[in-house]
Amino acid sequence: MRVGVLTGGGDCPGLNAVIRAIVRKGVQEYGYDFTGFRDGWRGPLENATVRLDIPAVRGILPRGGTILGSSRTNPLKVTDGIRRIKRTLAELEVEALITIGGEDTLGVAARLSDEHGVPCVGVPKTIDNDLSATDYTFGFDTAVGIATEAIDRLHTTAESHMRVLVVEVMGRHAGWIALHSGLAGGANVILIPEQRFDVEQVCAWVTSRFRASYAPIVVVAEGAMPRDGDMVLKDRSLDSFGHVRLSGVGEWLAKEIEKRTGNEARTTVLGHVQRGGTPSPFDRWLATRFGLHAIDCVRDRDFGRMVALRGTDIVRVPIADATSRLKTVDPALYEEVGVFFG
Amino acid sequence: MRVGVLTGGGDCPGLNAVIRAIVRKGVQEYGYDFTGFRDGWRGPLENATVRLDIPAVRGILPRGGTILGSSRTNPLKVTDGIRRIKRTLAELEVEALITIGGEDTLGVAARLSDEHGVPCVGVPKTIDNDLSATDYTFGFDTAVGIATEAIDRLHTTAESHMRVLVVEVMGRHAGWIALHSGLAGGANVILIPEQRFDVEQVCAWVTSRFRASYAPIVVVAEGAMPRDGDMVLKDRSLDSFGHVRLSGVGEWLAKEIEKRTGNEARTTVLGHVQRGGTPSPFDRWLATRFGLHAIDCVRDRDFGRMVALRGTDIVRVPIADATSRLKTVDPALYEEVGVFFG
Amino acid sequence: MRVGVLTGGGDCPGLNAVIRAIVRKGVQEYGYDFTGFRDGWRGPLENATVRLDIPAVRGILPRGGTILGSSRTNPLKVTDGIRRIKRTLAELEVEALITIGGEDTLGVAARLSDEHGVPCVGVPKTIDNDLSATDYTFGFDTAVGIATEAIDRLHTTAESHMRVLVVEVMGRHAGWIALHSGLAGGANVILIPEQRFDVEQVCAWVTSRFRASYAPIVVVAEGAMPRDGDMVLKDRSLDSFGHVRLSGVGEWLAKEIEKRTGNEARTTVLGHVQRGGTPSPFDRWLATRFGLHAIDCVRDRDFGRMVALRGTDIVRVPIADATSRLKTVDPALYEEVGVFFG
């Protein structure tokens, strides 16, 4: 049997660990052959492939990024996309397709599998941890680690000077990275996209913190918005995919805090640093186990399914479950963490 | 209400994060006062206390170790131990006792609570991750991170020279650290206490690995033993607590490999490095949430209970559940990971 | 003898290591007493002091920031500043003053020492490494480490996607951090304040890099400016000290690259993260040796002098030597490194 593998969407630490596990187990235990598709759905669309065998996956476990390349190409938006994919798979005699990706990539896999009879297995991937049906996605722990380390470093400046430090972290629609890194880093304010924030409340926390001890650290998810959204909305721009880009809530917030409290404020925007570098051991473990179970799905011809983490177990769920709704931060959890604000 | 807190057993990254969360929420939300007991059960036995309020827990979140100190003192083995503890609690007007510890510490807490009416709440702690009733314990992720980093580093030497590299990691009775760090670090052999190993099989893996690519890395838990146990048993010694200490399985194994395969072998023994330093973000998150829920148990007067992780939720279980049996590595999981051996 | 110690200017990893070394050697070997002055020159101006003895310096070696606090207060700009300082020193019977700081702080120390007979010893401190008379200043190696780690992480994204990644690092007047971290991180373009850059040349490098391999990484010092400076100058603002602040050369450059090359570009602004956290071993070594030699200057009553690094030796130079001119990047060195551009 020949199995295809592709990675779609933004890069994420752990992608290579998944690929390695799939190939190692597939070749050694089941005797499969593999075809790597290049740059997400562009690969099967354009018959762009990469050699994928045991030598090809040697040494990639600790490496970030993806040896297959990635893109945001969506075959549902390409003329004749699905037919072209099916033709490529037929030509190459690929009998099963493992798709590693986030909401968009898996959404296509669900459609291909459920509606067009393409035998897909899904592996969930998002640095933002906002996919339903799985406790965690790989890449998230690494991103939280990077953001936490940055916050840790800022404490020494906060202790020595009287400056508010604002850290803008990833999270366009869900505040998981902000929440986990903010809590782990001992931030005094954490702002997430799930709940519009009140700038006056933020300033009150900042001011009370100054009184209690040293200067405060504010962690803000890039997708967080103030209650009076218009203040930020006028700075909006569109990114290359036509999505709205909220440019610089961190910088904007720092200026507001300076203006309203009279304290100096400085901003750190971590950006793509959060999705780079070697995956954390947790992410390597999770990604590897996802890979091992994904190839077992293929062996069982259990298509249309996605591997997922439940507690310490890897389970199988319908791919569509992961993409039907965004997993956002539960208000109760946000409130639990709120004891550390101010 | 006055609440006592103690930490028992070996130190573990995250202890301070638990203490901080208990105190922050206890003071701010419930208006409690706190008494810190020094050095585990020695504290209530000898009325040795530490001031424990919000200033005392400032800045301790990222610090390893425990501000309360720790010991392995067991009041059940001390003359009149339980009566002395009850007397101290009465004198200090401590109405609830949060005990943060492993099998031994929690075993005492279960007895005190169930048999002697001392209102205890437990927080599970072990670097080895071998406590039942919780998916993970804090400290484990940090230890795995340190061991994985060491394995990562050894790859470059393995690539450049023809030497077998043996890494001995913690895990006297359970192989979790070896399994997770070995998998995450791309080790070629992982040996755990749950399954006696066959030195000939290890040498076969070593030899085949040399043929396939560069020199192999062998991860061995300190409690792992060869099938023919006598080889190691003669090197046994007793540690200060009267427990059997298997001295140097890593060094022993390296010598066996040299002797049997003719390849040079080198050993790294990480030792206490694995339980030191700042906790990982995962451990800070888990420890903090354990602390927040432990003080909620006190508020609910839900004594004799321990907080535990299930998936992403913090739940409450009888303290005794955690200590009734050791959580060891499931043979099926060990086999799953075995695809990477050799 | 009683010795005063103060730290001035921006915080910098290693300050605490200097303080600890001064106190340990001063107390143990010479039997001195110490007075810590709070917040730089504000301390002697306002008689604001901190207890400074061996217990006070325990455990501070690996901690960033400064236990003495810091400020940018300049006594030369304060009415009656010098007289007030002399009065405080007289009242407290402080017979020697060790000043740890950068250009501004040391400039004051030179004046006090040379013109007003205040017995000062200087310790050079700047994260930017731009003080003359010393091979390196502590804090710089740590800052370079943090910036390099960020660049390392960006490579995986650059490999997986077609995006230009711009990293803005510290360095208002000197490009040392950009040069060292850019070289160590394998950046494709490095822009420093010492040489105005040509945006067209940057875009040419970006384009050629895309052709040769994966997406380029551009490191830009915050003080770097394009040849046609007006493009940036209109974004200038003043910071709280009345200095010109070039706001966002990184963000500006990313937009220019997008506009001119048609490639997407993303920016990371590390900000104060670079001056935080634990000092690197190199910086701890250097800072400790500076401290040991500074207290020897006091013992020798060798005032008006500053400790400095020459090769592997700690030497003494006139304080004024360090502040007479900025140590900028030599054009020949910049050209040497230029072989890696594009």
Added chain:
Amino acid sequence: MRVGVLTGGGDCPGLNAVIRAIVRKGVQEYGYDFTGFRDGWRGPLENATVRLDIPAVRGILPRGGTILGSSRTNPLKVTDGIRRIKRTLAELEVEALITIGGEDTLGVAARLSDEHGVPCVGVPKTIDNDLSATDYTFGFDTAVGIATEAIDRLHTTAESHMRVLVVEVMGRHAGWIALHSGLAGGANVILIPEQRFDVEQVCAWVTSRFRASYAPIVVVAEGAMPRDGDMVLKDRSLDSFGHVRLSGVGEWLAKEIEKRTGNEARTTVLGHVQRGGTPSPFDRWLATRFGLHAIDCVRDRDFGRMVALRGTDIVRVPIADATSRLKTVDPALYEEVGVFFG
């Protein structure tokens, strides 16, 4: 012109950075061709080569180890060694040979160059920093960083328990790693090969430290020996190269301390972990500059010379200068650091 490159001796972080700099500048600026020799002197002896061009050095800057492989093969001890090397160079039309290595490798290069007319350029390499004629060698800063991090971690255990922690670090003949990491890590005792230690003095320091604060950390170089050397000498063994191997001074010392002071002691043996992983930014900078200057020596036909660091400059010295005597720790420097013992 065709230039040969080889790496000899133990692997060391920064080797790949040297190779990359040589090739990048050699190809881009001087139009040279390169031949990589495999496994040190084995390469030219056996005409074992590796392709070495710009694609071959892409991405290797941050990677430890050496893409050329290494060995301890000594052509002076091989029948007809020098004639075979000369023949290989002639056959391949290699007109210059850059040898990157330590005392042994450079010793051969000096002989080849000075006595046999082989045009060699040397690049000094040793993790131990014990080569004369250069302020530092690359790899050393990385090793110190790894050892320091381990010591940092042990402090938290030392603070929480009453145990002496012994860390054995690299350094067979010189104590540089022990001295720098011990100082940077805040160790309470540092033992180096240059000065035989008195176990009673060590125990006195241990005991006084226990009284003053928390448990002590003892850093011992693998080559350190007690005054009464016989105690250790009976444990000596020979390694595969026929050198004396002092097996386990750390373990031996821990047992002596336990026996003499009654305190529990634990040992960490870092081993090859210290020479693995990604080079520090300092080492990447130094290694890269060594490479850039080595290829300039070739261009200048300045053979028999070695690049070296003096302050912040790269200079050229006769290769023989580096190998004529070991650079050991100056007694005055050891005494300077001694203020922190006990």
